[in-house]
Amino acid sequence: MSQFWSQLVHTLTPYVPGEQPKGDKLIKLNTNESPYPPSPSVQAAISAQLAADKLRLYPDPNADLLKSALAKTHQLSEQQVFVGNGSDEVLAHTFLALLKQDQAILFPDITYSFYPVYCGLYEIDYETVPLDNDFSINPDDYQQPNGGIIFPNPNAPTGRLLTLEAIETILKYNPNSVVIVDEAYIDFGGVSASGLINQYPNLLVVQTFSKSRALAGLRVGYALGHTDLIEALERVKNSFNSYPLDQLAIVGAVAALEDNDYFESCCQKIIKTRQTLTEFLQQQGFEVLPSAANFVFVRHPDYDAARLAKQLREQAIIVRHFNKPPIDQFLRITIGTDAQNTRLCDVIASLTVCRT
Amino acid sequence: MSQFWSQLVHTLTPYVPGEQPKGDKLIKLNTNESPYPPSPSVQAAISAQLAADKLRLYPDPNADLLKSALAKTHQLSEQQVFVGNGSDEVLAHTFLALLKQDQAILFPDITYSFYPVYCGLYEIDYETVPLDNDFSINPDDYQQPNGGIIFPNPNAPTGRLLTLEAIETILKYNPNSVVIVDEAYIDFGGVSASGLINQYPNLLVVQTFSKSRALAGLRVGYALGHTDLIEALERVKNSFNSYPLDQLAIVGAVAALEDNDYFESCCQKIIKTRQTLTEFLQQQGFEVLPSAANFVFVRHPDYDAARLAKQLREQAIIVRHFNKPPIDQFLRITIGTDAQNTRLCDVIASLTVCRT
Structure with a gap:
C-alpha cells in the first residue's frame, strides 16, 4: 500500500492463475x-519469421494476416474479428467496451473467476446468477433486466455445455443487451455460437488459441461479432496498446489455424x-x-x-x-x-x- | 456507433500509430x-525455446527470468521491476495504477501523443505544460500542484534531453506526486534516471526493448521503481491479463539484454x-x-x-x-x-x- 497508488488500486482483488x-x-x-x-507447422512458421530477421520492426498493429485467417475459418468478414494478447486481454477490453453499463451485468455464480476481477478493475456492477442444482446454466434465469451477460460455454470450471438452442433463448430474451459467449473450451464437444453472429447483433463470441490449438505459450485470443461490437473493442484496444500481438504470435497462430x-x-x-x-x-x-x-x-x-x-x-x-x-x-x-x-x-x- | 457500446467508448479518440x-x-x-x-543471440534463444516444444504451456505469468535479468542490468531487486507487452502496455497500466488521482496530472504540451489517449481511456484529468521556446522542458514549470507528472526523456517527438540534475529538480519539487520518466530513447545519448530510484520513492522509470534493443516486433517493455509503485502495477496487470509476455518474447528479451x-x-x-x-x-x-x-x-x-x-x-x-x-x-x-x-x-x- 502506498500514498502514490490510485484509489482504484487499493480496491483490487487480482486474479490468481494456476501454478506454472x-x-x-x-x-x-x-x-x-x-x-x-501445437501443429508442427507452427514451429515452421515461427522459424521462417525469425529467419526473415524482421524483429527490429513493429508488427502489423492490426494483425491482418491473422484476422483474415480467422474470418475465413469462421466464415465471417475481417471486420467481424478482433484479436488480442490471449482471450484474457480480449475479455478485459470487452468488459470496458461493452459491459460497463448503467445496469448490473449478469454471469453465473460458479464461473470463470476472472469475471468479477474485471468488474473490479473497471468498476462495473454485476449480479451473479445461481446455477441449477446439477451445476448447469438455466437460460430462463437470464430473462431479467441487465446491462449485459457473459458466460463460458462450456462453463468453467464445471465443463457443462449449453446447447445452441439454449444460447438462442438467452439472446432472444435480451435483444437490448450484449451477450458474450466465452468459448475457450468449445472445441472439445460443443458447437460454437459463431454461426449465430449474422442473426444476432448483440452476440459476441470469444475464443482462444491456448486450449484446443495448444498455444497457451504464445498468447493469442480473439472475438467474433457484429462489426459494431468489434469496432468498440478496436477503439479500446487502440487507446491501450497499438501492437498487442507480436510478429511470432501472429504467424504461429495462423499456422495453427490452417492445420485443421x-x-x-x-x-x-x-x-x-x-x-x-x-x-x-x-x-x-x-x-x-x-x-x-x-x-x-x-x-x-x-x-x-x-x-x-x-x-x-x-x-x-x-x-x-x-x-x-x-x-x-x-x-x-x-x-x-x-x-x-x-x-x-x-x-x-x-x-x-x-x-x- | 452502437447502442451496445459503453458510454466511454463513444468518448475515445484512439491513438494512431505510424504506418507499418x-x-x-x-x-x-x-x-x-x-x-x-537485434543481437544474433536473440534468434538463437528463441530457436532454442521453440525446439524445447513447450508452446502448449502457459508462460511464467511473472516472467521471472526477464525480471531477474533486468534487475541485474539496472542493479535493482526483482521487486523493483515490472514487465509488460511493450512499454505502451506498461504506460497504460501506469496511468490507471498511479496517475488516476483527484488532481490533474501534468505532461508537456508537445510530447508522446499516447498520453492524452490513456487519460481518455481511464478518465484522468490532465493539464499540458508548454515547452520553452527552444522546445525544451523547463523543470521549474513542474513546481505546481498536480496528481502526477509524466514526460519522455529524451522527449518525443522533439528528441531533446533533460539532464539528471533537471530530473532531480522535478522530483524534489514533487515529493507527494509520482514522477514517471518515459525513457524509450534514453540509450541514444542520455543517462537513465534508474540510478535515482533508491533515493526517490516517487520515481518510476519506463523503458522498452523496441528501440535500442531492436525488438519492436517482440513487444517487451518494463518499468523500474520503488517496490510500492511496482506492486500497484502488478495489481492492475493481474486484474487485466495474467500472461502478457509470451514464452518467446521472454527469452528473446533476456538474450538481447545479455549481449551488452x-x-x-x-x-x-x-x-x-x-x-x-x-x-x-x-x-x-x-x-x-x-x-x-x-x-x-x-x-x-x-x-x-x-x-x-x-x-x-x-x-x-x-x-x-x-x-x-x-x-x-x-x-x-x-x-x-x-x-x-x-x-x-x-x-x-x-x-x-x-x-x-
Whole structure:
C-alpha cells in the first residue's frame, strides 16, 4: 500500500492463475493446457519469421494476416474479428467496451473467476446468477433486466455445455443487451455460437488459441461479432496498446489455424481420453459432471478435495482445487495424454485403496 | 456507433500509430525502429525455446527470468521491476495504477501523443505544460500542484534531453506526486534516471526493448521503481491479463539484454549517423533540434513539411509528419543505417535543388 497508488488500486482483488511450476517432472493437469504440442507447422512458421530477421520492426498493429485467417475459418468478414494478447486481454477490453453499463451485468455464480476481477478493475456492477442444482446454466434465469451477460460455454470450471438452442433463448430474451459467449473450451464437444453472429447483433463470441490449438505459450485470443461490437473493442484496444500481438504470435497462430486435420485429431484424442477418465472415476465412486471441455470437474463423497489434491501432488500430479464454497469439494482435472491418464488413474486407485 | 457500446467508448479518440507498410521496398524512417537487427543471440534463444516444444504451456505469468535479468542490468531487486507487452502496455497500466488521482496530472504540451489517449481511456484529468521556446522542458514549470507528472526523456517527438540534475529538480519539487520518466530513447545519448530510484520513492522509470534493443516486433517493455509503485502495477496487470509476455518474447528479451557489447555498438553507430545527418541537414538550411534520440526533429524555413514528407515518400522514404500545430512544420526522421542515410541525404539534396 502506498500514498502514490490510485484509489482504484487499493480496491483490487487480482486474479490468481494456476501454478506454472518451473520444472518438467510433474504431470501438469491444473491449467487446461493441451497435452499435445501445437501443429508442427507452427514451429515452421515461427522459424521462417525469425529467419526473415524482421524483429527490429513493429508488427502489423492490426494483425491482418491473422484476422483474415480467422474470418475465413469462421466464415465471417475481417471486420467481424478482433484479436488480442490471449482471450484474457480480449475479455478485459470487452468488459470496458461493452459491459460497463448503467445496469448490473449478469454471469453465473460458479464461473470463470476472472469475471468479477474485471468488474473490479473497471468498476462495473454485476449480479451473479445461481446455477441449477446439477451445476448447469438455466437460460430462463437470464430473462431479467441487465446491462449485459457473459458466460463460458462450456462453463468453467464445471465443463457443462449449453446447447445452441439454449444460447438462442438467452439472446432472444435480451435483444437490448450484449451477450458474450466465452468459448475457450468449445472445441472439445460443443458447437460454437459463431454461426449465430449474422442473426444476432448483440452476440459476441470469444475464443482462444491456448486450449484446443495448444498455444497457451504464445498468447493469442480473439472475438467474433457484429462489426459494431468489434469496432468498440478496436477503439479500446487502440487507446491501450497499438501492437498487442507480436510478429511470432501472429504467424504461429495462423499456422495453427490452417492445420485443421491436426487440430481435429488432437480434439478427438482428448475427448476419447476424457471418456476413459470419466468412466474410471465413476467406477471409483466420484461424481463427474458431464464435461464438454478438456477437463473434468469431480468430487468424491468420502474424499476431501484439498487433501486429494495434496496427495496427487505428492505423486507429482498437479490438479486445480478452488478453495471456495460451494465448489471447495471439487477438483478440476485437465485431460492429459493417455499415458498421463493411466498414471493418474493408477495413483487415484492406490489412494482409494489406502482410504479404506 | 452502437447502442451496445459503453458510454466511454463513444468518448475515445484512439491513438494512431505510424504506418507499418506491408512490403520491403521502402526506407522506413517513420517509427523509430532500430535500423540494425537485434543481437544474433536473440534468434538463437528463441530457436532454442521453440525446439524445447513447450508452446502448449502457459508462460511464467511473472516472467521471472526477464525480471531477474533486468534487475541485474539496472542493479535493482526483482521487486523493483515490472514487465509488460511493450512499454505502451506498461504506460497504460501506469496511468490507471498511479496517475488516476483527484488532481490533474501534468505532461508537456508537445510530447508522446499516447498520453492524452490513456487519460481518455481511464478518465484522468490532465493539464499540458508548454515547452520553452527552444522546445525544451523547463523543470521549474513542474513546481505546481498536480496528481502526477509524466514526460519522455529524451522527449518525443522533439528528441531533446533533460539532464539528471533537471530530473532531480522535478522530483524534489514533487515529493507527494509520482514522477514517471518515459525513457524509450534514453540509450541514444542520455543517462537513465534508474540510478535515482533508491533515493526517490516517487520515481518510476519506463523503458522498452523496441528501440535500442531492436525488438519492436517482440513487444517487451518494463518499468523500474520503488517496490510500492511496482506492486500497484502488478495489481492492475493481474486484474487485466495474467500472461502478457509470451514464452518467446521472454527469452528473446533476456538474450538481447545479455549481449551488452552488441547493444552498445549499435547505439554508437546510430549516434554517429545522427551526427552526420544533423550536419547535412543544417547545411541544407534545416533547423535540427538537438537530439539525444534515434531520430531528429527538423523543419525548413522554406519547405512545407507535409509536402516534403510526400516527396520523400515518392522516393520510397517514409518519415513521420504530425499534422497538428504547432509541430505541423516539423518532420521526425528516424536514424537509419549509413546506406539509408546517404540515400536520404541524396534525395533531400535533389529536392532542395528542385525547390530553387
